[in-house]
Amino acid sequence: MPMIELLFIPGSLRQASSSRATVRALIKRVEDSATCVTADPGLLPHYNADILDDPAVKAFIDQVAHANGLVFVTPEYNYSVPGVLKNAIDWASRPAMKSVFKDKHCFVMSVSGGALGGVRAQGHLKYSLNGMLAKVFGCPEIVVPMANDKVENGFLTDERILTFAEEQLRAFMTALSESVPDIR
Ligand SMILES: Cc1cc2nc3c(=O)[nH]c(=O)nc-3n(C[C@H](O)[C@H](O)[C@H](O)COP(=O)(O)O)c2cc1C
Structure with a gap:
């Protein structure tokens, strides 16, 4: 029986990103139970409706379409979602109301260098x-405050937050498997 496919979408491009470190740590925890793929929003051009045949755009939209669930880990930039993540979302959001996002199951968490863990960006993303x-997916908000202090060797190290995030992510995966026939 095929496994659930999760597409992880980090909202930061930098090498030492705490969002990417969080994605890596989460994948390590659930990869026994799901096929995990990580998208790279940095490969996409700026949104331009005149661009109709960009291969990176097509690849990203195909990734979103193919995944059973999307897992967003977004940082907060100026109280909102980083432009690079919003750009990726905008690309995959057309045609409006009929895009690959329609009815797509999404799991959202956030990180920040500050004390609030990106909760404002998380709210904007969900909106x-x-x-x-x-x-x-409805669950308690999952935030990683002071995230840059919690990265070692490319992985988030905050076991308490990771355990909580894993619990919520596994609940998301269970809900997904119940909504998709012939999957585990
Ligand atoms: C342009 C910019 C804007 C930022 N704005 C906020 C903010 O509004 N709130 C916040 O908590 N942190 C803010 N930060 C700090 C980020 O949360 C921090 O750099 C975080 O590590 C970025 O995520 P990353 O580690 O995945 O790259 C900002 C950082 C940048 C570069």
Whole structure:
């Protein structure tokens, strides 16, 4: 029986990113139970409706379409979602209300260098996803405050937050497997 496919979408491009470190640590915890793929929003050009045949755009939209669930780990930039992540979302959001996001199951968490863990960006991201008719998983907000202090060798090290995030992510995966026939 095929496994659930999760597409992880980090909202930061930098090498030492705490978002990417969080994605890596989460994948390590759930890869026994799901096929985990990581998207790279940095490969996409700036959104331009005149660009109709960009291979990176097509590849990203195909990744979103193919995944059973999307896992966003976004940092907070100026109280909102980083432009690079919003750009990726905008690309995959067309045609409006009928895009690959329609009815797509989404799991959202956030990181930040500050004390609030990116909770404002997380709220903005959920609002945008709802606007595209995606299905945002309802769970307590998962935030990683002071995230840059918690990265070692490319992995988030905060066991308490990771355990909580894993619990919520596994609940998301269970909900996904119940909604997709013939999958585990
Ligand atoms: C342009 C910019 C804006 C930022 N704005 C915020 C902010 O509004 N709130 C916050 O908590 N941190 C803010 N930060 C700090 C980020 O949370 C921090 O750099 C974080 O590590 C970025 O995620 P990353 O580690 O995945 O790259 C900002 C950082 C940048 C570069």
